[in-house]
Amino acid sequence: MDPSEPGDGDHGTLADVKDDMVLPFRTERGGARGRVVRLGSVVDEILTGHDYPEPVSELLGEAVALTAMFGASLKFEGNFILQTETDGPVDLLVVDFQAPGGLRGCARFDTDKVAALQEAGDTEPSALLGHGHLAMTIDQGPETDRYQGVVPLESVDLSQAADTYFRQSEQLPTFVRVAVARHYLPGSSESGWTWRAGGLMVQHVTSEGGLEAGEDDPEVMVGEDDEDWNRVRILAETVEDHELLDPTLAPERLLYRLFHEERVRAYPANPLSVYCKCSEERIRGLLERFAADDLSDMVEDGKIIVTCEFCNRRYDFDAELFVG
Ligand SMILES: [Zn+2]
Numbered sequence: 001m002d003p004s005e006p007g008d009g010d011h012g013t014l015a016d017v018k019d020d021m022v023l024p025f026r027t028e029r030g031g032a033r034g035r036v037v038r039l040g041s042v043v044d045e046i047l048t049g050h051d052y053p054e055p056v057s058e059l060l061g062e063a064v065a066l067t068a069m070f071g072a073s074l075k076f077e078g079n080f081i082l083q084t085e086t087d088g089p090v091d092l093l094v095v096d097f098q099a100p101g102g103l104r105g106c107a108r109f110d111t112d113k114v115a116a117l118q119e120a121g122d123t124e125p126s127a128l129l130g131h132g133h134l135a136m137t138i139d140q141g142p143e144t145d146r147y148q149g150v151v152p153l154e155s156v157d158l159s160q161a162a163d164t165y166f167r168q169s170e171q172l173p174t175f176v177r178v179a180v181a182r183h184y185l186p187g188s189s190e191s192g193w194t195w196r197a198g199g200l201m202v203q204h205v206t207s208e209g210g211l212e213a214g215e216d217d218p219e220v221m222v223g224e225d226d227e228d229w230n231r232v233r234i235l236a237e238t239v240e241d242h243e244l245l246d247p248t249l250a251p252e253r254l255l256y257r258l259f260h261e262e263r264v265r266a267y268p269a270n271p272l273s274v275y276c277k278c279s280e281e282r283i284r285g286l287l288e289r290f291a292a293d294d295l296s297d298m299v300e301d302g303k304i305i306v307t308c309e310f311c312n313r314r315y316d317f318d319a320e321l322f323v324g
Helices: 041-050 054-071 111-120 125-129 158-168 227-236 241-245 251-262 280-288 292-298
Strands: 021-027 032-039 079-086 090-098 102-109 131-139 147-154 174-184 193-204 264-266 303-307 314-318
Touching: 021 251, 032 054, 032 227, 032 251, 041 054, 041 102, 041 193, 054 079, 054 090, 054 102, 054 111, 054 125, 054 158, 054 174, 054 193, 102 111, 111 125, 131 158, 147 158, 158 174, 174 227, 174 241, 193 227, 193 241, 227 251, 241 251, 251 264, 280 303, 280 314, 292 303
Parallel strands: none
Antiparallel strands: 021 032, 021 264, 032 193, 079 090, 079 131, 090 102, 131 147, 174 193, 303 314
16 A cells, blocks of 8 residues: 555544554645654663663753654655754754664753752753754755755754744645653563653645655645634644643544544554664774874773664674774
């Protein structure tokens, strides 16, 4: 079946995936397109693997959920990369989506500054990030042009910055919301606590354009004050964080709850997984480009140990390979 075809009935054709997936949908009445993302073990593996302080984990979890929703437009190949560079305690976030559904991500932060914010009880995303910019890059391989969109991150969270991006750069009225939390699910881990994340995005496009459009379908800008869009946006705004995160609420059910009056149709879900492209060969290639002095500084007990910043995998090399 062509994955771009809507399924039958109000609930669409539902793949048998309830977690770790992106579910595209459209509303027939107002011509809106959107996606729901649900992340269970994938976001838990990424965040637990890093074991960052809780507010940093939450922020990275939000970035992972956004990246999954935005990246899912690359159906077959390519990378979508979401990256922040800011002057706050968390100065760098990178999340990489590899089509059709691989995710990895990491953060760079100042431990003392994050601890100070936690002590002060001010761990809002805007306080953690500070000022800078959010970049979104699409790389569909060597045969194509790399595309990058950049928006300022000034005292806003990631969803607000992404919203600005779609409004200004793509001229598409957009609603974006994500939620991240730790849930107690007995049996899910040693402690029973597990990270979950979820999100909803909706965009207003007329014709057959928009999120699921083929290359030949023109996207037509419609006004923010369009009656159809307003109705859909108001319905989208009623979504609660717990609905985005609830492991017992099927995403299809959530869509029906929010948009049944709009005649919502879901498309087949796009499954997500954790991936990393690090390898011994790649790390070795990286080390070979280092200056001899820098390499000498990295030697401990005759070894150079490199840990992948995305997946925390450890690579041990004999120092003799690089240092004469
Ligand atoms: Zn790795």
